[in-house]
Amino acid sequence: MTGAEELLKEIKRIIKEETPFARAVSDVGFEGPNVVLYCKDLAPLTENGDAIRELAKRLRKRVILRPHPSVLLPKEDAERIIREFLPAEAGVGDIIFNEDIGEVVIETEKPGLAIGKEGTTLRELMYKIGWTPRIVRTPPIKSDLVRNIRLSMIHAGVERRDILRRIGARIHRARKAKEEWIRVSTLGGAREVGRSCLLLQTAESSVLIDCGVNVASEERAFPYLDLPEVDLENLDAVIITHAHLDHCGFIPALYNRGYRGPVYCTPPTRDLAVLLQLDYIEIAEREDKPLPYEKRDISRFLAHTIPLNYGEVTDIAPDIRATFHNAGHILGSSIVHFHIGDGLYNVVCTGDLKFDHTRLFSPAAHSFPRNETIIIESTYGGPQDLMPRRQQAEEELVRTVLETTRRGGKVLIPAFAVGRAQEIMVLLEDYHRRGELEGIPIYLDGMIWEATAIHTAYPEYLSRDLRELIFKNDQNPFLSDLFIKVAGANQRQDIIEGEPSVIISTAGMMTGGPVLEYFKHLAPDPNNTLIFVGYQSEGSLGRRIQKGWREIPLKDERGRLKEVKVELEVKTIDGFSGHSDRQQLLNYLRRVRPKPERVICVHGEENKCLSLASSAHRMLGIETRAPLNLETIRLY
Numbered sequence: 001m002t003g004a005e006e007l008l009k010e011i012k013r014i015i016k017e018e019t020p021f022a023r024a025v026s027d028v029g030f031e032g033p034n035v036v037l038y039c040k041d042l043a044p045l046t047e048n049g050d051a052i053r054e055l056a057k058r059l060r061k062r063v064i065l066r067p068h069p070s071v072l073l074p075k076e077d078a079e080r081i082i083r084e085f086l087p088a089e090a091g092v093g094d095i096i097f098n099e100d101i102g103e104v105v106i107e108t109e110k111p112g113l114a115i116g117k118e119g120t121t122l123r124e125l126m127y128k129i130g131w132t133p134r135i136v137r138t139p140p141i142k143s144d145l146v147r148n149i150r151l152s153m154i155h156a157g158v159e160r161r162d163i164l165r166r167i168g169a170r171i172h173r174a175r176k177a178k179e180e181w182i183r184v185s186t187l188g189g190a191r192e193v194g195r196s197c198l199l200l201q202t203a204e205s206s207v208l209i210d211c212g213v214n215v216a217s218e219e220r221a222f223p224y225l226d227l228p229e230v231d232l233e234n235l236d237a238v239i240i241t242h243a244h245l246d247h248c249g250f251i252p253a254l255y256n257r258g259y260r261g262p263v264y265c266t267p268p269t270r271d272l273a274v275l276l277q278l279d280y281i282e283i284a285e286r287e288d289k290p291l292p293y294e295k296r297d298i299s300r301f302l303a304h305t306i307p308l309n310y311g312e313v314t315d316i317a318p319d320i321r322a323t324f325h326n327a328g329h330i331l332g333s334s335i336v337h338f339h340i341g342d343g344l345y346n347v348v349c350t351g352d353l354k355f356d357h358t359r360l361f362s363p364a365a366h367s368f369p370r371n372e373t374i375i376i377e378s379t380y381g382g383p384q385d386l387m388p389r390r391q392q393a394e395e396e397l398v399r400t401v402l403e404t405t406r407r408g409g410k411v412l413i414p415a416f417a418v419g420r421a422q423e424i425m426v427l428l429e430d431y432h433r434r435g436e437l438e439g440i441p442i443y444l445d446g447m448i449w450e451a452t453a454i455h456t457a458y459p460e461y462l463s464r465d466l467r468e469l470i471f472k473n474d475q476n477p478f479l480s481d482l483f484i485k486v487a488g489a490n491q492r493q494d495i496i497e498g499e500p501s502v503i504i505s506t507a508g509m510m511t512g513g514p515v516l517e518y519f520k521h522l523a524p525d526p527n528n529t530l531i532f533v534g535y536q537s538e539g540s541l542g543r544r545i546q547k548g549w550r551e552i553p554l555k556d557e558r559g560r561l562k563e564v565k566v567e568l569e570v571k572t573i574d575g576f577s578g579h580s581d582r583q584q585l586l587n588y589l590r591r592v593r594p595k596p597e598r599v600i601c602v603h604g605e606e607n608k609c610l611s612l613a614s615s616a617h618r619m620l621g622i623e624t625r626a627p628l629n630l631e632t633i634r635l636y
């Protein structure tokens, strides 16, 4: 008997002997990390909702119900009942049936009302229709991408079920290793920013944490995966801390290199990752660069994702449990806590973090059940990296917008589609509502609109203030008609020639995208202003302009290189970053609970990683490291 089979036998025994709903369950199985109960009779389950929760607690696993085909009501009847039964205020939209697994996905405007207190409404609904209802939010801004992702997950029904079963068997295999050791290797993103990738290994299993690309470098674009210790076919799991390309841009490539296992991330990270990966390969294709993977690899990545919300403790390997916590950096960004070997050891990996309130998010979580080694980012870990307060930065931005538009100029803000763009949007909307930016149109170009739509699909991941504005006051800043979506290249010319305005456009580091179109035309006019609000990595055009380059060779419409003279005002306003500055990073290390025994500094230029590591050592008196790429550190 395999480890998984033995475990299932034990779960069946528990259900038979210790639960009131044994007669409802015809079989038990694993789908990924979850336990699935196949049910032939729903009454005992609906009557004993608490008992299912008890079972989940006892097993320390999520328990999913899959009805037997014989209990499913015909689809038309089920749809009618769903629409009658759920409260009208829930705003039921599309209803999509997934026959392969007996699930019905119900889009609603207000999921909370459809779910009911502790899931009571849903359980009653399930009893009436037989299908397992799954409630998702209709994004108030229509998103084709969110819709396509939902549909593709449903259409991948049988395939996905098989994938999840295979993953389930692997997670629950019997442990073989006799010795115990834990180590972490830096495959990318050590003493550099870009291509983040860590390999966490125990004697039993191995997990990849992030797998990014460096969009600003050609020679050092991808992580080191061709190493003897990297065995993609036997890798247990891949974790994505957040959707920025330097953390997830290379994940689809794993699937054309033999990986067949799961990717764990939060639902918004999954959606945003797909958005940015599609954009990444489209840009590469347009620029005739070699493609690291194809669209179908992105679909394979999607079919293998297992979404986890913050706080859901999940078995990802026989000896590793992972839990995601808010990182405060971008939508869905996570600090991941790894609990290894039943109390043996704990590792916290921060990914990118913001340990402060922003307009969009609450500060990063800093309390964990246990924490022996913490791996922390160091983007702004250098001695000079102190940011102004956000209030100050906001006032400076608004002042600059007013000054520029008053003298007839336009403001160009290069921004990552995800994160800074929405932070700036919420801030401008707030000032506009208070009457301070009257009559200045704000154009959004590039992937920003779609990324914003994804923000509106997951408001529960936003800060408390923002949630209150959205839910209590019905004032969703993202829906303001202040923002104008740029429809295409033609409209760009009108904007460039038109009235004073603010243009927020990708790419955030000016490595490509529509921002270059605007820049080409706006650069020669000293009335205009270019404002950097995010990190510009070494080698990017943004960094060069920051350094003072005033003649930039750029391709024109016909692909010929032309010198662009930079006469417009160039400003960098720090303070909006989704990263913590040096002081916040040190504060985080001081405040994180429990106090770690070791700190590993990654994700920063060399001097920043080294400086943060040495300051942390002086401050805490514990071992701190700033490894090079390709180093391995034994943790236990």
Ligand SMILES: [Zn+2]
Binding pocket: 242, 244, 329, 352
């Ligand atoms: Zn990031």
